[in-house]
Amino acid sequence: MKKRKIEIMDTTLRDGEQTSGVSFSAPEKLTIAKLLIEELHVDRIEIASARVSEGEFEAVKNITKWAKTHDHLDKIEILTFVDKGQSINWMKRAGATVQNLLTKGSLNHLTHQLKKTPEQHFSEIKETIELAKKEGIVSNVYLEDWSNGMRNSEDYVFQFLDFLTKQSVARILLPDTLGILTPSETYKYFSKITTKYPNIHFDFHAHNDYDLGVANVMEGIKAGAKGLHLTVNGMGERAGNAPLASVVAVVNDFFKNEVEISVKETALYSVSKLIETFSGFRIPVNKPIVGENVFTQTAGIHADGDNKNNLYFNDLMPNRFGRKRKYALGKTSGKANIEKNLQELGLALNNEDLKKVTQRIIELGDKKELVTKEDLPYIISDVLHNNLYEERITIESYVLTHSKGLKPSTTVAVKIDGELYEEHAQGDGQFDAFMNALNKLYTKKNMVLPKLVDYAVRIPPGSNSDALCETIITWKTNEKQFITRGLDSDQTVSAIKATKKMLNI
Structure with a gap:
């Protein structure tokens, strides 16, 4: 049986950028666009909304210029509006050739937000599509709030689809705009549409408000979706969109005999980490596929x-x-x-x-x-x-103080052969104060401490400030020179542990 090809449209740069607090710079947008297409091999990318800002315009121009020279221009898509051709003009100046036209997919949105009749809305959409065609722009059409439309005004949705399927439209994009669908509803609604219009290309655009984005995508695939809209790391407004990495893994493992996709799995993690850096949007450590702890x-x-x-x-x-x-x-x-x-x-x-x-x-x-x-x-x-010597001396307790304007000081209690001794001293640092206190204590006992001749601290390569650190101290007596090591997450404590070993040796 021939596998069904499903297009992956990544909308990280448009819908993903609507994540609260996220704004990509123009160079970052260009870098991400290149990675999505040339490293991840997604089929299409939605990179911006028309008429948003001058910065967005420049970012789109950079991407379309690069895409044109690399034969990717047909993969670059812009969200546009029914606005008497203003979005089309914006696209032309930016060099883009594919529009994703935002229209109303529920009667509720149409009557309360646009305050128009279906006929008025359809007429304006037709004008926009015809103008786009005249300017050499391919049209895909979003039915915003489609999921609520199917729940509450199904007749309107089918009236709209009857109209759209007669227009010059490449794809019809069906979004669960508010992330309200259950998996069973997704299958039911999508199936009704793909059964009635078997030759039309329908994309599914899932949001994740109930954490059902991936499950709904699975049902959309079963019901005949020919395209999926996803974002890297599940970025997007509110709870975000269906995450690219999870959906790719699901498709490759659970639909491998039925459908095929072009995304390159081995690039998912590296692209995810780069976008995490650019966006500042942190990946939860337990996020499937790309989270730090999942393997x-x-x-x-x-x-x-x-x-x-x-x-x-x-x-x-x-x-x-x-x-x-x-x-x-x-x-x-x-x-x-x-x-x-x-x-x-x-x-x-x-x-x-x-x-x-x-x-x-x-x-x-x-x-x-x-x-x-x-x-x-x-x-x-x-x-x-630790097991190379008999432990006759233990450091029972100590207090280390370090205050601005005052010399560091230490009070230490040491048990030698079962007898407890206590001493206090100041020094140039906490460990120096600790050693001075020990020296005072040993002098009173008519004992001599070895001389400290070298002190080194190291942490494992690639570790952070919370890593375990090892202090290596070289000591010298009249007879010999030897080394002790101490290990702790606190540098001074690790030095004290190395010193305790010295006392016993």
Whole structure:
């Protein structure tokens, strides 16, 4: 059976830009247009509304100029209005050749917003379409509020469609403008229309107010839609539009024997991230396909199952979308999670050491510390070096103060062979004050501290300010020089941990 081709029309640059607080610059719009067409391979893009602003006009001119030189001009669409040719003139000056004409798809909108009869509206639409044809502009027609039109004024919708199917129209665009449809309604309404007009190209434009956008798109496909309107990251007014990445995955997995689309899956994530940066519209970490966490296994049992026979994989394999599977490290981690991360780093541990490292990661997770794969070598070093000496000295408690205009100070309580000692000192920094307090305490005990000869702090490559940091301190006595390491998310605390190891060594 021959597959039905479904056109993907991306409206990120028009409907998506109606996301509250989002405004793309002209260079950003051009970059996004190029990515959508040449990287993602969408069939069409809706890039602007006519007559909005001078900045929008310049952005459209940039895109149409590029599209014309790359043979993509027929893929560039502009939202226009029934306005006695003003939108058509705007398009001509901007170099665009495809209009998506906004009309009224419900009697409610027609009578209360335009205050016109169907006949008056149809007459003005006909004039606009004929003018567009005369100017070499292809016309698609939006039936705004079509979903409410089918619910409350179905006769009007079919009267309108009878009229439109006799006009010079390439596509009829059916939007669920307010995102009110249920999946069963979408199938029912779309089927009625595609059954009556089997040779007409109908697009479905879903909004996501009830989080049913993707489900409604599925029903639209079943009912014969020949085109889908989507946005990157589900951007759009209110709760946004049906998201491109999710719909592409759904179509490829659940309709692969019936329909085909041209979108390149492997480019979805990279384009999504770039548009996140340009828009400032953050992608939820659990958003399907493009969210940061959606290919991350957290529970240890899942990693164990993946080790044994990929038991926790589904068809949404990360490599399809240019991504990698990750295994989170935290309080729910098991040995399998850690082994997966160690494999990626090319490291191996025996069972006993693996248990110790697992326990340390669980402890960090309980403290809400963020643990990454890059932290693992530092954690391993910290845990395995802990057992090289007998712990006779413990730092029971300390208070670190740092105030503007005052020298940093530390009060520290240290237990040596079961006996508690306390001292207070100031210094040039918190750690210097800590060391001065220790020095005072050791002097009273007629003990001598090693000399600190080098102090280095590092965090894993690519980490953020909340990363675990490792402090490496080199100490020198009369007999030898040695190094201790401390690991914590707080730099001063990690230095104190390194110092405690020194005291015991």
